[in-house]
Amino acid sequence: GAVVSQHPSRVICKSGTSVKIECRSLDFQATTMFWYRQFPKQSLMLMATSNEGSKATYEQGVEKDKFLINHASLTLSTLTVTSAHPEDSSFYICSARREGRLLYGYTFGSGTRLTVV
C-alpha cells in the first residue's frame, strides 16, 4: 500500500530558529502534497497545497514567508517553519495525493509535533 514517511516525529526548538519537516512518499509518486496543522481537539486545517516543480498555493491567512514549502521531486516535499515562535507550536501533518487513485489517493504522514520554547 501507499506509505508516506514524515520526519521528524517531534522536535523542540528555540524561539527564533527555523525547523524543517520532511514528507516522503515511499512507494509512489505524489504529484500533489498537502500540509495541515492541527491544534488540540481541533480539526486538521489545510495550510497549503504543493505541486512538484511549482510554487505552493497557500490557504488564506497562512503566511507563505513563514511557512516555506518546497516540492522539489515527485517523492519529497518539505515544510520549513522560519523564525519559529511559541504560537507556531502545533501538530503538522502532510498528505500525498496519489495520481489516478481517487478514493484512496490521500495518504497521510504520521505527523510532526513541534514545540517552540
Next chain:
Amino acid sequence: DQQVKQNSPSLSVQEGRISILNCDYTNSMFDYFLWYKKYPAEGPTFLISISSIKDKNEDGRFTVFLNKSAKHLSLHIVPSQPGDSAVYFCAARGGSEKLVFGKGTKLTVNP
C-alpha cells in the same frame, strides 16, 4: 465558517454494540466524503468513503450513509470493538482536490 461539522466531540459505546458517528456539511459542491481514523500523535488512516451520487457504502464492519438532501452523513461500526477506540474525522472533497475536515469525534469502545 465551518463547512464540515461533527457536533459530537465524544461517543462511548459497549463492545459488540453499534457505533454511529455523525457528520453534517454545508457545501453542496462536495463530491466525495471520507472517514479517517486517528490515534494521538499519528496521521489519519483512511477508513471508508462515499461518492456524492451514492447513499450507502459498506466495507466489512463499516458502513457510511449519505443523505444529500439533509447534507448529512454517518459512519456505522458494527460490531464495535475496543480497538476501534480512536478519533474519527469526517472529510469532504471540494475544489482543487482539497479535503475539508470536521473537528473529529472521539470514540471509546468499552470492553
